[in-house]
Amino acid sequence: xxxxxxxxxxxxxxxxxxxxxxxxxxxxxxxxxxxxxxxxxxxxxxxxxxxxxxxxxxxxxxxxxxxxxxxxxxxxxxxxxxxxxxxxxxxxxxxxxxxxxxxxxxxxxxxxxxxxxxxxxxxxxxxxxxxxxxxxxxxxxxxxxxxxxxxxxxxxxxxxxxxxxxxxxxxxxxxxxxxxxxxxxxxxxxxxxxxxxxxxxxxxxxxxxxxxxxxxxxxxxxxxxxxxxxxxxxxxxxxxxxxxxxxxxxxxxxxxxxxxxxxxxxxxxxxxxxxxxxxxxxxxxxxxxxxxxxxxxxxxxxxxxxxxxxxxxxxxxxxx
Amino acid sequence: xxxxxxxxxxxxxxxxxxxxxxxxxxxxxxxxxxxxxxxxxxxxxxxxxxxxxxxxxxxxxxxxxxxxxxxxxxxxxxxxxxxxxxxxxxxxxxxxxxxxxxxxxxxxxxxxxxxxxxxxxxxxxxxxxxxxxxxxxxxxxxxxxxxxxxxxxxxxxxxxxxxxxxxxxxxxxxxxxxxxxxxxxxxxxxxxxxxxxxxxxxxxxxxxxxxxxxxxxxxxxxxxxxxxxxxxxxxxxxxxxxxxxxxxxxxxxxxxxxxxxxxxxxxxxxxxxxxxxxxxxxxxxxxxxxxxxxxxxxxxxxxxxxxxxxxxxxxxxxxxxxxxxxxxxxxxxxxxxxxxxxxxxxxxxxxxxxxxxxxxxxxxxxxxxxxxxxxxxxxxxxxxxxxxxxxxxxxxxxxxxxxxxxxxxxxxxxxxxxxxxxxxxxxxxxxxxxxxxxxxxxxxxxxxxxxxxxxxxxxxxxxxxxxxxxxxxxxxxxxxxxxxxxxxxxxxxxxxxxxxxxxxxxxxxxxxxxxxxxxxxxxxxxxxxxxxxxxxxxxxxxxxxxxxxxxx
Numbered sequence: 001x002x003x004x005x006x007x008x009x010x011x012x013x014x015x016x017x018x019x020x021x022x023x024x025x026x027x028x029x030x031x032x033x034x035x036x037x038x039x040x041x042x043x044x045x046x047x048x049x050x051x052x053x054x055x056x057x058x059x060x061x062x063x064x065x066x067x068x069x070x071x072x073x074x075x076x077x078x079x080x081x082x083x084x085x086x087x088x089x090x091x092x093x094x095x096x097x098x099x100x101x102x103x104x105x106x107x108x109x110x111x112x113x114x115x116x117x118x119x120x121x122x123x124x125x126x127x128x129x130x131x132x133x134x135x136x137x138x139x140x141x142x143x144x145x146x147x148x149x150x151x152x153x154x155x156x157x158x159x160x161x162x163x164x165x166x167x168x169x170x171x172x173x174x175x176x177x178x179x180x181x182x183x184x185x186x187x188x189x190x191x192x193x194x195x196x197x198x199x200x201x202x203x204x205x206x207x208x209x210x211x212x213x214x215x216x217x218x219x220x221x222x223x224x225x226x227x228x229x230x231x232x233x234x235x236x237x238x239x240x241x242x243x244x245x246x247x248x249x250x251x252x253x254x255x256x257x258x259x260x261x262x263x264x265x266x267x268x269x270x271x272x273x274x275x276x277x278x279x280x281x282x283x284x285x286x287x288x289x290x291x292x293x294x295x296x297x298x299x300x301x302x303x304x305x306x307x308x309x310x311x312x313x314x315x316x317x318x319x320x
Numbered sequence: 321x322x323x324x325x326x327x328x329x330x331x332x333x334x335x336x337x338x339x340x341x342x343x344x345x346x347x348x349x350x351x352x353x354x355x356x357x358x359x360x361x362x363x364x365x366x367x368x369x370x371x372x373x374x375x376x377x378x379x380x381x382x383x384x385x386x387x388x389x390x391x392x393x394x395x396x397x398x399x400x401x402x403x404x405x406x407x408x409x410x411x412x413x414x415x416x417x418x419x420x421x422x423x424x425x426x427x428x429x430x431x432x433x434x435x436x437x438x439x440x441x442x443x444x445x446x447x448x449x450x451x452x453x454x455x456x457x458x459x460x461x462x463x464x465x466x467x468x469x470x471x472x473x474x475x476x477x478x479x480x481x482x483x484x485x486x487x488x489x490x491x492x493x494x495x496x497x498x499x500x501x502x503x504x505x506x507x508x509x510x511x512x513x514x515x516x517x518x519x520x521x522x523x524x525x526x527x528x529x530x531x532x533x534x535x536x537x538x539x540x541x542x543x544x545x546x547x548x549x550x551x552x553x554x555x556x557x558x559x560x561x562x563x564x565x566x567x568x569x570x571x572x573x574x575x576x577x578x579x580x581x582x583x584x585x586x587x588x589x590x591x592x593x594x595x596x597x598x599x600x601x602x603x604x605x606x607x608x609x610x611x612x613x614x615x616x617x618x619x620x621x622x623x624x625x626x627x628x629x630x631x632x633x634x635x636x637x638x639x640x641x642x643x644x645x646x647x648x649x650x651x652x653x654x655x656x657x658x659x660x661x662x663x664x665x666x667x668x669x670x671x672x673x674x675x676x677x678x679x680x681x682x683x684x685x686x687x688x689x690x691x692x693x694x695x696x697x698x699x700x701x702x703x704x705x706x707x708x709x710x711x712x713x714x715x716x717x718x719x720x721x722x723x724x725x726x727x728x729x730x731x732x733x734x735x736x737x738x739x740x741x742x743x744x745x746x747x748x749x750x751x752x753x754x755x756x757x758x759x760x761x762x763x764x765x766x767x768x769x770x771x772x773x774x775x776x777x778x779x780x781x782x783x784x785x786x787x788x789x790x791x792x793x794x795x796x797x798x799x800x801x802x803x804x805x806x807x808x809x810x811x812x813x814x815x816x817x818x819x820x821x822x823x824x825x826x827x828x829x830x831x832x833x834x835x836x837x838x839x840x841x842x843x844x845x846x847x848x849x850x851x852x853x854x855x856x857x858x859x860x861x862x863x864x865x866x867x868x869x870x871x872x
Contacts, residue, residue, distance in 0.1 A: 030740075030741075031740065031741040031744040031745045032739075032740025032741055032743055032744035032745075033740070033744070036739070036740035036743040036744050037739060037740055037743075038374040038376070038452065039743055039748070040374070040376075040452065043374060043451075043452025043453075044780070044788075044789070044790060044791050044792065045748055045755035045788045045789035045790070045791075045792075046755075046789045046790060047450065047452050047454060048452070048755070049753070049754070049755065049789065050450045051450035051451075051452070052753075054448075054450050054516050058753055079519070079520050080367075082367045082368075083367035083368055083519070083524070083525060084368070084518075084519030084520040084521070084524050084525055085525050085526075085541070086520075090541065093541060094541075094542075149571065152571070152572065152575055153575075156575050156579060157575045157578055157579065160579055163576075163581065164572045164575040164576060164579070165568045165569070165572035165573070165575075165576060166543060166544075166566075166568065167543060169581075170359060170543070170544045170546075170564055170566055265569055266569055266571070266572060267569075267572060268542070268543070268567065268568035268569055268572050268573075270540070270541060270542035270543050274542055275542065278365070278542075281738065281740075282367075282740075283740050
């Protein structure tokens, strides 16, 4: 197992380099550069060119990439070209909110989604199953932004129960429990929106995996020898149905780190997703590169964790 | 050409605006109360808090609370003293001497002196400085030599004593006084730092040190910028204790305004009714210092023909744009200038909406409608052009323009681009890294706006010698008479004389029509009625912020 993890980690190095190289090239091919958004008549084009030279944007592409790579290896992600802030500091300050929001959404999806999926499979074609299926398709098909605006309209504007934006009440002076409650109140709406689609995915995957397993011979055997239905469903069926569910978890993990662009933007949630969108629009190369590096690493980590979990849930899988 | 004095932000952002005709005293009978927090919503996040580094409108919203300048514009855009106590101009108009206020301190307690002023303007001309504000210093004698490393200092800046500073100009310069509206930065903090590194310095990132009415407490990126009242402010301590710029998506901010969680924000015209329907909210409606236009690239042989441009102008129903797309919050103008500017000409004759006349002009030029396409043709050439634009508001009326032009047989392909793409591929394309004027294939027509502060800066856009990379004449318009008049107004500091010359320039441009002026815009600020004395002005929305107060 250890050598497997080590080998996969080593494999990740060239993949990461290739991914960042592609991102770097695509980004540079996008029209405009960090200075394009700063154009104004006090800064006529020749002044802009002067600053580009200071930033090294006039150098050949490969020189710029190698310079970036060298600094990253030294642990330096550089400075934002938009405001001069340290990129590492920018990423670090957004990581907490993104982990909180996406983590809540993923936890809710699995804690609620797996039981619903099991229930739906066990009572296949019942009224309950149909109701849950309709709900799941609703979750999969309603766009995030639409659901978000609907929730804001109902709960923030009409009922005025929950805040519509931000991480906390600004300058509230809350401390201790009041502060925790304030954060939770701000978390409810964005987490609900973000959970909806992942929850629906988990429900559908769990249901189909369970249906397949429930049709297997050993389940019939377990039923026939008179085991309690709950034991059959949870011990015999669900454990075997977990593999596809673990795959979904592995796919969702990167989302923990990259955040949801749309949901974060709508709720003014100061996370990595929002940072990424703004960085792209302002052609803030160092920030875009850092976020992509982060996203690439989390995809690799997510699939590695999923592979390790396969071995945990399925004793037949062995890694040498 | 040394007159690139006051900046025009081309950035896509909320424009700074001017006080409208109405200025009701909403304060009521009660006297201002001290204390409280103002939460002001904004969709545009400040990025640079050092005002010498490419200030965007969003940056300026914050830096205007933190810094001061020698002179500042009042509600009528006339220059009044700020950090200066008084100033004197020599009879030959070449030497300007400022007496500075005494007893002013930087937020860290260090006394403010003439050395800070000298440092600020010298820095703008520093060889390593690349923050884009060099035009504010370039009229000073010796600034160019210093920038080109031919001199060790700027000859025309002289500190006479701690509270007196003298500037000598290269030549008589129309916008000379407007140049002294540049914010003053602290020499004791930034003096030892190489200007090339200023963007990474804490004074730019989150710890600016100024002399203004508010001090920065905290910059929470993508959340808020929190400021507290400066108790020692020379203009008097603000009534409110705290000012917080709340950052967020426009829709979310609007719901916060409706729910009373923020006190004010710039409201899009489409939401004006929603805000007006709330009893606790009201709207300040102001003529903004911004105008929108449609431009022609003169590199295209057809657009060099005045008659073709006239046909376009007669074909477009600008009143309809104003009425339907902007719900009436705008003023149709005949000249390419914002209505509140001193250089505006309200009497210039433009081209009325008259489609039959547009058709007649095109017929006379030999353009015949092809019945199968509805588009005019001549010698195998089609009257079909691209129109590029960028902002959401333009997206609401670009199709109206397309429809109007189509009705007279001109085909328009609408191309919406994000701003950096529009700059890099359309307005300022490059060859070998060097910006140049666009060809007729790259750019044909476009929609754009100009957000002005104090100076009209016409030469930058129409000057024959101002094609990129030198200036912004990507229109590639060149009219010797306009050129001469532009130079003439730069040669006098008498504002009424300059205004008279500008009115002539505007009359020529209205007739010659290199740009079709669309409208001068109106800004709307929604605010909660508990916020008192809220009077946004030319200097930005916080013009009289020290007098704001909260009724409890």
